[in-house]
Amino acid sequence: MTIFEYHDATKHHYHRSARSLGYMDWTNQPEPFRHYEGRSPISLPLLEDDPDGGYPDLYLRNKNPEKPFGLKNVAGFLELSLGLSAWKGVPGSRWSLRINPSSGNLHPSEAHLILPSIKGLDSGVYHYNSFLHTIEPRAILSPDLWDKIMRHFHTPGFLIGISSIFWRESWKYGERAFRYCNHDAGHALACLSFSANLFGWKVIYLNALSDDDIRTVLGFDKAQWPHMEEEHPDFLCYVFQFSQMPASRNLSEAILKDFAELDFFGTPNTLSPDHFNWEMIDLAGRRTKKPKTESFELSLKNTPPFFTETIPDLTASRIIRQRRSATGFDPNGFITQEQFIAMLDKTLPRMNIAPFDVELSPACVHLLLFVHNVEGLKKGLYFFFRNEEDQDIIRSLTQVDFLWQTVREGFPLYFLQAGNFRKVAARVSCYQEIAGDSIFSLGMIAKFRDPIESHPYNYRNLFWETGMIGQVLYLEAESHGLRGTGIGCFFDDAVHDILGLSDNRFQSLYHFTVGKHIEDRRIKTLPPYYHIERKRQN
Ligand SMILES: Cc1cc2nc3c(=O)[nH]c(=O)nc-3n(C[C@H](O)[C@H](O)[C@H](O)COP(=O)(O)O)c2cc1C
Structure with a gap:
């Protein structure tokens, strides 16, 4: 099967939809949050005050002050990109929403960070748990490896990667789900870029890396994945202070080799008791696997924006x-x-x-x-x-x-x-x-x-x-x-x-x-982190 055949097979037609179960298999509904069991997670602070940039500052980078890469700011960056945005409820049911949207609210995208050592936090690979607003340690980096990364990029910052759990979407949408996972990854990428902006940071896509390189860096090749619940690498980005463009869109072979030798810990939780194996999705993943490629810089146009209309004075x-x-x-x-x-x-x-x-x-x-x-x-x-x-x-x-x-x-x-x-x-x-x-x-x-x-x-x-x-x-x-x-x-x-x-x-x-x-007034709204604020206060 070529990826063109996948695409044609997953078109909806007036008289024939792309293949899916056709009913909701509630007993196997995937858990919406992944966590890595084994090591104690690190609680991230919730923002006391949001960054005060106005709406246009989301696009135009010149007004947002560059913040240091402290835990508070990294936490704020995550809260405003991939964190929860609210809880919704009707009698008998409650569900969370996130800053990033997702097809069917199923959220196949997961985030992993590679952070420097920050006040008491080891430099390491961490998984972001948006439900608890924690990061879960998955590997510790030696100071030497972090030094290599800094010398490689020539500017301070950190790495963030997005991966997709296909099963989360295929559970409901069957074979068309591969498309939705990728839409969601794109939404997540834009969310990261916007949120970074508010901290005076910028996100750049590391375009030369192969999917296998990302698997190595995030320790996916060493993870004990529950059956059919593997995370598939989408992309890895470098986050840096806006005025200091990094020297590379790649990672050197020496850095990749060091990641390959790291010990990874933490076991990914199981999301569903049983699964339906939509083989076409895995095939689509394999057919679109990214190899290593030549690194490139895009020269985007510098034309002034047409932003002439007035917009409300909202942050x-x-x-x-x-x-x-x-x-x-x-x-x-x-x-x-x-x-x-x-x-x-x-x-x-x-x-x-x-x-x-x-x-x-x-x-x-x-x-x-x-x-x-x-x-x-x-x-x-x-x-x-x-x-x-x-x-x-x-x-x-x-x-x-x-x-x-x-x-x-x-x-x-x-x-x-x-x-x-x-x-x-x-x-x-x-x-x-x-x-x-x-x-x-x-x-x-x-x-x-x-x-x-x-x-x-x-x-x-x-x-x-x-x-x-x-x-x-x-x-x-x-x-x-x-x-x-x-x-x-x-x-x-x-x-x-x-x-x-x-x-x-x-x-x-x-x-x-x-x-x-038109607002549906039957649905009640609760604050995004009321569940942990209460717990942390006690
Ligand atoms: C890729 C994608 C496809 C979506 N497709 C539909 C759709 O066909 N119909 C619809 O009503 N909502 C659709 N949605 C909206 C989602 O249902 C919504 O994002 C999700 O329920 C979470 O709610 P929120 O966006 O309010 O956070 C889609 C969202 C995304 C990101």
């Missing part, structure tokens, strides 16, 4: 904390053209602007927009290019009668076709009303065949890129008093038919919707 951390997925929209919601353009503009990669300056890969994903209610814009279909070089090919591959009218001089948004697309948008998003009742919804159209044919691991990168765009849109929606929702369930080829795409040079990989949300 960045407040927006990060209040982010939620909408479950219903008031179809009367609207925004101005100015707001719409500012929102799209934030999804463009630019030098020194989060989150795309993590330098994952050149932009490959564009937006097909269903505009339902934007003041000053005709209702209808629009296309937003996130890179210039795909413009001609996309125009040549799509419907001949599209208008391609410029909306605003110098801004890569084009009007294609007038019409009320509310029903169409909902229908292609698996009949989900949130895609039709919103202000706008969209499909993320990725350059697909060529990047994957040359490097199959790009399949995962493309999904990460879509997750990052989704995270920007989530925060943008909140900052405008609106709400967004990522949409992983859509009828792939039905979207391609709207555009007129007839082959796999471009594919729709993820949907998103933004609107005026």
Whole structure:
């Protein structure tokens, strides 16, 4: 099976969904939190005061003071990227939400850190437990190894890696779950980049490493994984103070060798009593395994942002904390053209602007927009290019009668076709009303065949890129008093038919919707860490 075959087999069609159990196997529902048993975890302090950067400081890096890499700040960085955001409950049921969203709230992404020695804390490899806001020691690094890492990067900082537990998603979504794990990893990457920004730090993707290198560094090859609950490496990043760019996007062979010789401890907990083995997911993982590659630096554009609209005077951390997925929209919601353009503009990669300056890969994903209610814009279909070089090919591959009218001089948004697309948008998003009742919804159209044919691991990168765009849109929606929702369930080829795409040079990989949300007042909310604050106080 090639990764193209995986992709085709996991498309939803109007009359046939991608293979899954088709019912909820509640007895085997995976535990939402992983922990490593064996060594005493280290409790992280919760933020007493959030960083005071305003919402624009989330993108523009110049105002956030550079903080030292103390435990308090590392803890704050984790709390505002991958920590809990709230508990929700109805009589008889309670569930937690996190700063990072996840398909079905199943959270396949896990985080591991490689930290320097910080006041009483050994330099080592740690797993982040977001439920208890603790880090669990998994290996101790010698001062010599940490020195080597510092000399390698030429600037102080620490490493953070994200991995995926496929079973968490495949339990519910079957074979399509590999896609969702990668969306979630992309959301997590954007969360790390935004949160780092608030501490005056920056996150950079170490693009030369192979998946096996990451497995070595995180000790995955030595872990005693419970059956089918292995963590698969996604990426490793370096976190550093913004003004001091590291000298490398790689780890030297000498450093990798030292990690290979470390003793790792801690046993990963078992998540489910039994599993359904979706073999296609493991195959997809194997087909997209990343080898070592040449290290590269992306030269992102330095064009000034179009951020002209006024946004409420809210702190960045407040927006990060209040982010939620909408479950219903008031179809009367609207925004101005100015707001719409500012929102799209934030999804463009630019030098020194989060989150795309993590330098994952050149932009490959564009937006097909269903505009339902934007003041000053005709209702209808629009296309937003996130890179210039795909413009001609996309125009040549799509419907001949599209208008391609410029909306605003110098801004890569084009009007294609007038019409009320509310029903169409909902229908292609698996009949989900949130895609039709919103202000706008969209499909993320990725350059697909060529990047994957040359490097199959790009399949995962493309999904990460879509997750990052989704995270920007989530925060943008909140900052405008609106709400967004990522949409992983859509009828792939039905979207391609709207555009007129007839082959796999471009594919729709993820949907998103933004609107005026309707709160479900039956659901009660509790603070994110009320359960441990009480325990720590006693
Ligand atoms: C990749 C991805 C796909 C999602 N797909 C859908 C979807 O198809 N329909 C939906 O209503 N919500 C969808 N969601 C929203 C999740 O259900 C939501 O993130 C999760 O329940 C956690 O809630 P929160 O976002 O409010 O923290 C998706 C989220 C992500 C990240």
